[in-house]
């Protein structure tokens with residue numbers, strides 16, 4: 070079963086307070102679309118072509134580079150769309166909020182750490198909030214389309230929040246001002262989805 074673009078769940082213009090409709094349309098239909106097509110082509114006829122994306126990620130050292138880049142792109146963007154919402158913003162609540170405050174000192178300290186991880190990622194990549202192997206929250210960053218579920222990742226864990234810091238994610242509105250994009254994205258953060266992923270990862 071070939072991979073497919075997941076449902077976006079909202080219109081291209083729905084996140085406009087943080088991300089413009091044209092960026093969303095190109096990002097989802099062209100960039101993510103190409104990752105899906107290229108990943109499917111790269112795994113066609115190999116032992117990986119009926120494997121779940123999670124299993125491919127966990128064995129990424131054994132697959133060709135095209136699967137690492139495009140399969141990673143598919144995994145990462147599928148997570149990214151799901152943790153954004155037109156009804157997002159504000160702060161987390163409940164166990165996730167307590168864990169963030171306990172781990173990072175405060176919600177704003179956590180957000181600063183995420184923004185720094187994204188802003189200082191040279192070139193293209195991602196900033197992540199992960200649940201690590203011992204169940205501890207951590208902030209980290211990966212280059213290109215790598216992610217913390219890959220067996221080659223420097224810092225491993227289950228990502229529950231990921232921010233795309235490739236220029237294609239923000240350039241039309243923010244140009245070179247990546248920090249402004251990072252500041253704005255919290256206004257569309259779906260803490261419900263992040264909390265669901267947090268509970269599943271724990």
Ligand SMILES: [Fe+2]
Pocket residue numbers: 096100146233235237238
């Ligand atoms: Fe992207």
